[in-house]
Amino acid sequence: MDAASEPEGLEASDDAAAAGPDSAGRSLDARLVRRLLAVLGNPPIEFELAWTRERIAGPGSAVAKLRIANRSTLIGILSDPRLRFGDAYSAGQVEIEGDLVQLLEIIYRSAPTGAHSGALARVLNNWRHRPRRNTLIGSRNNIHRHYDLGNEFYSLWLGETMAYTCAYYPTADATLDEAQVAKMDHVCRKLQLTAGDSVVEAGCGWGTLALHMASRFGARVRAFNISKEQIAFARARAREQGLEGRVEFVEDDYRNISGRYDVFVSVGMLEHVGVENYPELGRIARRAIGGEGRGLIHSIGRNHPEPLHPWVERRIFPGAYPPSLSEMMQIFEPSRLSVLDVENIRLHYALTLRAWLALYERAVDKVHAMFDDVFVRMWRLYLAGSIAGFETGTLQLFQVLFTGEENNRIPLTREFMYPH
Amino acid sequence: MDAASEPEGLEASDDAAAAGPDSAGRSLDARLVRRLLAVLGNPPIEFELAWTRERIAGPGSAVAKLRIANRSTLIGILSDPRLRFGDAYSAGQVEIEGDLVQLLEIIYRSAPTGAHSGALARVLNNWRHRPRRNTLIGSRNNIHRHYDLGNEFYSLWLGETMAYTCAYYPTADATLDEAQVAKMDHVCRKLQLTAGDSVVEAGCGWGTLALHMASRFGARVRAFNISKEQIAFARARAREQGLEGRVEFVEDDYRNISGRYDVFVSVGMLEHVGVENYPELGRIARRAIGGEGRGLIHSIGRNHPEPLHPWVERRIFPGAYPPSLSEMMQIFEPSRLSVLDVENIRLHYALTLRAWLALYERAVDKVHAMFDDVFVRMWRLYLAGSIAGFETGTLQLFQVLFTGEENNRIPLTREFMYPH
Numbered sequence: 128m129d130a131a132s133e134p135e136g137l138e139a140s141d142d143a144a145a146a147g148p149d150s151a152g153r154s155l156d157a158r159l160v161r162r163l164l165a166v167l168g169n170p171p172i173e174f175e176l177a178w179t180r181e182r183i184a185g186p187g188s189a190v191a192k193l194r195i196a197n198r199s200t201l202i203g204i205l206s207d208p209r210l211r212f213g214d215a216y217s218a219g220q221v222e223i224e225g226d227l228v229q230l231l232e233i234i235y236r237s238a239p240t241g242a243h244s245g246a247l248a249r250v251l252n253n254w255r256h257r258p259r260r261n262t263l264i265g266s267r268n269n270i271h272r273h274y275d276l277g278n279e280f281y282s283l284w285l286g287e288t289m290a291y292t293c294a295y296y297p298t299a300d301a302t303l304d305e306a307q308v309a310k311m312d313h314v315c316r317k318l319q320l321t322a323g324d325s326v327v328e329a330g331c332g333w334g335t336l337a338l339h340m341a342s343r344f345g346a347r348v349r350a351f352n353i354s355k356e357q358i359a360f361a362r363a364r365a366r367e368q369g370l371e372g373r374v375e376f377v378e379d380d381y382r383n384i385s386g387r388y389d390v391f392v393s394v395g396m397l398e399h400v401g402v403e404n405y406p407e408l409g410r411i412a413r414r415a416i417g418g419e420g421r422g423l424i425h426s427i428g429r430n431h432p433e434p435l436h437p438w439v440e441r442r443i444f445p446g447a448y449p450p451s452l453s454e455m456m457q458i459f460e461p462s463r464l465s466v467l468d469v470e471n472i473r474l475h476y477a478l479t480l481r482a483w484l485a486l487y488e489r490a491v492d493k494v495h496a497m498f499d500d501v502f503v504r505m506w507r508l509y510l511a512g513s514i515a516g517f518e519t520g521t522l523q524l525f526q527v528l529f530t531g532e533e534n535n536r537i538p539l540t541r542e543f544m545y546p547h
Numbered sequence: 548m549d550a551a552s553e554p555e556g557l558e559a560s561d562d563a564a565a566a567g568p569d570s571a572g573r574s575l576d577a578r579l580v581r582r583l584l585a586v587l588g589n590p591p592i593e594f595e596l597a598w599t600r601e602r603i604a605g606p607g608s609a610v611a612k613l614r615i616a617n618r619s620t621l622i623g624i625l626s627d628p629r630l631r632f633g634d635a636y637s638a639g640q641v642e643i644e645g646d647l648v649q650l651l652e653i654i655y656r657s658a659p660t661g662a663h664s665g666a667l668a669r670v671l672n673n674w675r676h677r678p679r680r681n682t683l684i685g686s687r688n689n690i691h692r693h694y695d696l697g698n699e700f701y702s703l704w705l706g707e708t709m710a711y712t713c714a715y716y717p718t719a720d721a722t723l724d725e726a727q728v729a730k731m732d733h734v735c736r737k738l739q740l741t742a743g744d745s746v747v748e749a750g751c752g753w754g755t756l757a758l759h760m761a762s763r764f765g766a767r768v769r770a771f772n773i774s775k776e777q778i779a780f781a782r783a784r785a786r787e788q789g790l791e792g793r794v795e796f797v798e799d800d801y802r803n804i805s806g807r808y809d810v811f812v813s814v815g816m817l818e819h820v821g822v823e824n825y826p827e828l829g830r831i832a833r834r835a836i837g838g839e840g841r842g843l844i845h846s847i848g849r850n851h852p853e854p855l856h857p858w859v860e861r862r863i864f865p866g867a868y869p870p871s872l873s874e875m876m877q878i879f880e881p882s883r884l885s886v887l888d889v890e891n892i893r894l895h896y897a898l899t900l901r902a903w904l905a906l907y908e909r910a911v912d913k914v915h916a917m918f919d920d921v922f923v924r925m926w927r928l929y930l931a932g933s934i935a936g937f938e939t940g941t942l943q944l945f946q947v948l949f950t951g952e953e954n955n956r957i958p959l960t961r962e963f964m965y966p967h
Contacts, residue, residue: 295960296959297959297960298959299959430879430880430883430884430885430886430952431880431881431883432880451876451880452872452873452876452879452880452886453872453873453876453877453880456871456872456873456876457873459850459872460850460851460852460871460872460873461851463850463851464850465850465891465940465943466850466872466889466891467890467891468889468890468891469886469888469889470887470888470961471885471886471887471888472959474955474957474959475959518955519953520885520952520953520954520955523885532850532940533939533940534940535894535938535940537894539716539717539718539719539892539894539895540715540717540965541890541961541964541965542965544961545960545961545962545965547967
């Protein structure tokens, strides 16, 4: 649907017209809403303006209704829809009637492909929404803001495994916990992990994968993370599971990894590294595994270079950036690493996020007891928006398996990843 | 081994010293050979100079001996080893005692990583050995020079399938023909090819894959190729197999592909496309399959951007260039295509080439009857050098599976590629 060719689709709805002469969608406010609808690519949604009682709808039958509380909210959203919509929703100045995920998917799918077309617009947008730098200190601040919200909070909705990365669903009806374990097994299989292997992990979250590698595969693991809260949690787990002798949790930046290992692994850290640091990450990985070791990097990504949604970068993940594959290759290509396998499992992240959102809503009273209403709504929007991103193909999830370029001990086929 | 730190490795061998005072490797010629050895990274090989009877060896016990016929050959090789060695070998001015593949692997592995280090050297080298442009007319010339050498010639050593691309060995002891069929099945499975699917193939060789897709999977195929000889051969095969109604061979450039298809496939053409044409190739593929079709591109590649070996580009594959993955992504990223899967099967190409070389040597008398001695030696060097390239990791083989970014009908796991 194209704004220029079908302006007749943007009439006020019949309901609104029936509400009386002042609410027929002909006011200045209504014209602003039409403008907003056009910017969004005319999705089939309906706006209701609380202060005029006007209703204005895009073409087709509306899949959701947005009630906007006041004019300044409307003007704010128009001035910077991608950032201000999320803020207005979080503040309760936008109320949504209908399915939040479906609404967001409609908006993502309707957006003119030119959300990232137009070089100047892109440059301005990227500059305005430039992510925070991931220097050694910048990274600590960025990571602290997200991952140190409290282990108790995350334990409400991440499931038993406390794995805060895309799970792997052998079948769509697997449970979240089953799929998280399957993800770890899938990663370990790709790496051909065997007893006695030494592993270094860059960005270990709450330690789930490191402990799994030690307990199920007999590996020795050094796992790095700069989140204080996560490291404390991971160490406690290692003690509980009697794995202290085989898993060492190091509260330090991945840039300080030293020593030689059979395997380098990083699941869900790359989003926080910053493209400018990819060649250095590659050098670190190559130094860690030498010419014949194995490595795997698992990361949210893009089909083409494009910054993270500015609201998510600003409110949820400061400094984060999901790379395209050409950008990811800046890790491997300068450092004599050879990419063996890339798997894109984006639909698994939609399933994972749906499970997280369901647990989140089930525990929402507890979240309310920990944080304010703005936080509760903000986090809901982030989870729902992420589902929409992975389901519409705005976001990807790449697992890249690699090795030193001298390594010839590579299985001929990938059958070993799929045991029966 | 580093030339600067271990010059003592470059002594004349004992044998040479024993041959007499004039052959102790102290002549100007011997010093030139030492220089050459240093440039090559001091591999454990021995040179014999026919005109002085001197022998000069790199450190360690020599895995092969190279007999150089005359001084001008030596000076030529020194002036441009990568180009002139191949020419001298082809002309019979270098004779090799020992295993040719092993010799080339030793040389590849010994080469300072800086064969492509040093920005200025790289620029000069790339300029000097710039590949021929792949314009519409340039491509015709480039392709004609290689693929129109005669179907009879290729049929001597490609095996029954006449597939001139990397095979896929389910096990290392599969035969060449089995592995070529397995490759086609692997490609078709990745593409989830089913009866009635419409396929467009860019660069179809002698038509093997197109015919396989039609006869084994019930697809309808339009297959493009600009090699006159190959197209004639493919059409004859389609007639023989009664597949004329389902496979159309079009003697035209991939840039003239039009129409809409379920599947886009290209196996072994990308090497001839040229990086500057990748975005256009992506637009063509995207236009062919729309938002929800599937595609696969299979190509020789690199771990990092680097031109094809200049001798191979000059004498064997004019205009060819094996891309790195970051370069390949210039096909997909600008055109709203989503990469689902990348598999690197470089060791399969080493197996394939070993099988081709064995058939070539078995048929070498027939090759002699078709071409001159220079051609016979040139082609042997090309096949042996390619084995060495894939075995040492200088060359890669990437299969990239992709789809339109709107496509959500993607199997959750890759198990479907590995039926049991």
